[in-house]
Amino acid sequence: xxxxxxxALVAAEAAGDDGGEREAAAAGHRNALHAYVFFLxxxxxxAEAEVRAAAAAAPGAVGAPALHTQPAxxx
Numbered sequence: 001x002x003x004x005x006x007x008a009l010v011a012a013e014a015a016g017d018d019g020g021e022r023e024a025a026a027a028g029h030r031n032a033l034h035a036y037v038f039f040l041x042x043x044x045x046x047a048e049a050e051v052r053a054a055a056a057a058a059p060g061a062v063g064a065p066a067l068h069t070q071p072a073x074x075x
Contacts, residue, residue: 008025
């Protein structure tokens, strides 16, 4: 969907449309990208919190994920 919108924006520029319309369209695309990045960061944070909660519930469980571990000294 975003690719189609960007293509339309480029085509409008080539056709010589009004600069104000082009600027408004670019601002709309920028806002959509900001919303998408926020959504992805929210998903990542929620997934990371879920993994941490699962790891805390079963600290010695086999297959429990290790988050942000530091390399062993001398390794």
